[in-house]
Amino acid sequence: MAKLSNLRPLLGAMPARLGTPGPTNERERSALRSKTEPSFKWYNSARWKKLRMSVLVRDRFTCRMCKRIEPNTANLVADHVIPHRNDPVEFWEGKLQTLCRTCHSTAKQKAESSMPKGVWY
Template sequence: MGRLKSLGSSLSRLDAPLTYLPNDDRAARRNPLRHLYGTARWRRLSWDVRLAAAFTCAMCGRIEGAKGQTAADHIEPHRGDPALFWARSNLQCLCKPCHDGVKQAEEARTR
């Protein structure tokens, strides 16, 4: 416990206040439903979407067989609307490059 006591005095000498903490609520304000991505319900829905699409990207047509190389993507951004978040008809299968690059850039432009 001696180390923890000495850490307190080091923290008080920080030049600038910390601007980001892992539990910061800024991410939650941007996407209030973010916590739902970790639920069993989302994992099941995501799997069903990708399986129905035969792991084929709706944008580029790439077929991905490796685990984690596809994502269930919201066609219309849900922007915190639970009905739109869970709507199966609003989901598509995308490969990681299309989801993480092309689609995210499109959504950033429309914000």
């Protein structure tokens, strides 16, 4: 029978059972998602920027939830009414609405977090 003192060097060589730890902050999480989720590339495209601006103009730079008019477009989000879940058809052709960043980050995210996760066909 081996003594515990003899097993100590072997413990460091053992592979992790749970895999590598996930990202620890928002910057790391965003960097990981930009590599794994195709929608991150779509959001940086000229096509999306044109579509986003057309939605903001259509809605007259007004948040659909709080009805606040926001002249600074950096504070507005072109939000997918139905989450696209990385589906290209839903991403490009789905219904969009204008939300201010506050409403998008609070009420909309809370509503989406209560929805079932996964791909549903």
